[in-house]
Amino acid sequence: MESHDWDQRYRSAELVWGTEPNRWVRRECRGLPPGRALDLAAGEGRNSLWLAARGWRVTALDFSPVALDRGRRLAAGLPDAVSDRLTWVEADARTHVPEPGAYDLVLIAYLHLPAEQRRTVLRTAADALAPGGTLLVVGHDTTNLTEGSGGPSDPAVLFTPDDVIADLADRQLRTVRAERVRRQPHVANTAGAAHGATAEAIDALVRLERPLPAH
Numbered sequence: 726m727e728s729h730d731w732d733q734r735y736r737s738a739e740l741v742w743g744t745e746p747n748r749w750v751r752r753e754c755r756g757l758p759p760g761r762a763l764d765l766a767a768g769e770g771r772n773s774l775w776l777a778a779r780g781w782r783v784t785a786l787d788f789s790p791v792a793l794d795r796g797r798r799l800a801a802g803l804p805d806a807v808s809d810r811l812t813w814v815e816a817d818a819r820t821h822v823p824e825p826g827a828y829d830l831v832l833i834a835y836l837h838l839p840a841e842q843r844r845t846v847l848r849t850a851a852d853a854l855a856p857g858g859t860l861l862v863v864g865h866d867t868t869n870l871t872e873g874s875g876g877p878s879d880p881a882v883l884f885t886p887d888d889v890i891a892d893l894a895d896r897q898l899r900t901v902r903a904e905r906v907r908r909q910p911h912v913a914n915t916a917g918a919a920h921g922a923t924a925e926a927i928d929a930l931v932r933l934e935r936p937l938p939a940h
Contacts, residue, residue: 746775749834761827765831768787768789776830777811822849826854830860837876843882851896856938870883889929907926
């Protein structure tokens with residue numbers, strides 16, 4: 726899907742993903758000391774807003790202007806001390822090259838791309854990490870297509886924890902966690918909830934760190 730497709734999807738609902746952060750983002754990031762964060766493919770900004778409320782200075786990047794406008798409106802309802810920590814950037818994560826070594830946290834949540842594009846995004850994200858920084862990747866696992874619920878139906882854009890690790894094998898990152906995790910899938914409307922799937926969604930979760938330089 727291109728930016729105009731996502732614009733249309735975001736226009737079709739008040740909030741496509743809601744305002745609460747993703748559960749895995751919350752679990753993995755709540756113990757990290759605040760610093761500078763990059764949220765790639767941030768959508769309406771639910772994870773960025775949560776990080777900013779916890780003291781992070783966040784760059785929320787997405788190629789959908791409709792999603793970014795939603796995020797800005799949500800941020801406008803927060804205290805200035807929180808909203809001032811947010812920078813909204815309209816750009817395509819597939820081609821955007823973030824500042825190398827600049828971020829204490831890079832988040833990639835549910836960005837689903839063909840393998841070669843995914844590899845490029847992951848490597849530029851890894852290169853953007855400062856020493857000691859965390860790269861967190863979360864998305865629908867390949868097994869979700871046959872064993873889970875929700876998410877893309879195209880196997881070419883799904884991935885596993887092993888895929889992420891392989892994509893970043895030459896980036897000298899330390900693996901903190903690489904696992905499949907299960908959750909109830911997001912239901913965007915009450916009609917969907919009435920008929921909705923009860924099977925759990927299966928996500929791939931990978932958390933890596935750039936080691937601190939040896940003394």
